[in-house]
Amino acid sequence: MMSFRQAMNPTNLMNTPNITSDDPMNGAHCCLICRKEIKRLNLTLMGRPFRPLPVCNCVKENFFREERERELAEKRARILRIYGDGLMDEELKRASFANFEQRTGTENGYKIAKMFVEKFTEQDAGLYLFGPVGNGKSHLAASIHHQLLDQGYASVFINVNLLFRKLKSTFGSNSQKSDFDYIQAAMQCEILTLDEIGLKPLSEYEFGVLYDILDGRKGKITNFTSNLDFKRLREWLSQDKDGRELDPDSRAFDRIVGGTLPIRFQAESSYREFKLQQRLKALQEVI
Template structure:
């Protein structure tokens, strides 16, 4: 211990004594300036003299914790902008909200579960996997959840799987401003990620090993949303082998991780796009 530290320790008891003398009438009770709850000083001894420090109120600890979380989210958002200029989604999903979702026969349960999931998102430990026919609103519902969480200050990302694979492949080109590592790391770091349209097209070894696997592995313990047109059996076959018949996830371990970390929801609605097209055809 150096001379300055010794001098500081010697000064602390004197300071504590002077503080205590002014608080004798209050028996060492103070009031938090934030929540107005009473806080009692601690009765300690330092270098043989009474030392009565004032503990930090729990509300102050919570305020500092929230500040730190907000700073971490902003840092994740900054890194996110480096890898993605914006979320990758189809244009018709940009304005998709839970509030403007059209409830049709077969979509009631999926809509209700999406709304409940959003309300309990902070407490939930699970993501959500929604499957069903093409065009029935799965992507709309997951985008609605992602939008609300983003508006609440969380770092979120909505990625269309086919477009993500193109972006990842382009990152390998010489002169690319973003690396594959940046893309994967940002997808792993966000508070809530939506991977839309998994199961579209035939999976390649590069897509499985260099994109999908590191994202799923890196997001363990974090909440992820998934949409797919495939039922669970067909989705398992999609993971099983690539377009050339080479086995990728023969034991189903990756799919098992996804399903184990998600609430599974079936959207039983029919295709709204097809119904709208038929109405236009009929005038």
């Protein structure tokens, strides 16, 4: 059967047999894919009857679907060339839901993160995972990233401080990637995770990068991890490291809170303190 692209080629169209036949069933056929009967159209071209046999809708839909999939695959490949596995440490590269140790104060975060992946196509907002250090926020955010990446999504995980260092390393160098490349890829990916926002005061340039990414992702899903609640986040975004005003209208803050569901982590101690207590307890049992 002729493809949609072939069917719409003017040469093939004009050479189609019986194209001016008065009989609408002359040359009609049943689509081999959907079994729908395809009849000739009744048109006039330059005063002459013109009765082409149209391409079945299922063929057109399949063509456009393949085109969208091809474009998406190319975009995913471009993003992967920029970020690879993401900007994260080796520990987070191994993070998964299976090796996350749940503790009191982290149970809800774990359940919501798993549900986020399971129902990703239904999500209309990202997650803002916040709370004290060592509560497993980055681990769960990385677990979401890895699982969606495995499912074929263009997922990017970025520790924002590593991103700022990476961007500055492109200045005046022979790097094949510019800061614009990194920013564009972060804007265009299907799911973005910005890890550890609020860890260090921002420079004017860093705020500009962050705002460009947030503004460019309107309508897309972005996850965040932070030690800061929303009140402290607003303060962090309001001025730079030298105390100069950055965002008087709270534009960046509005982009974050308007597109996320805040999830608080409240474990009594950090994961590293928790593991230390486990080792001490095991040692006491031996002694």
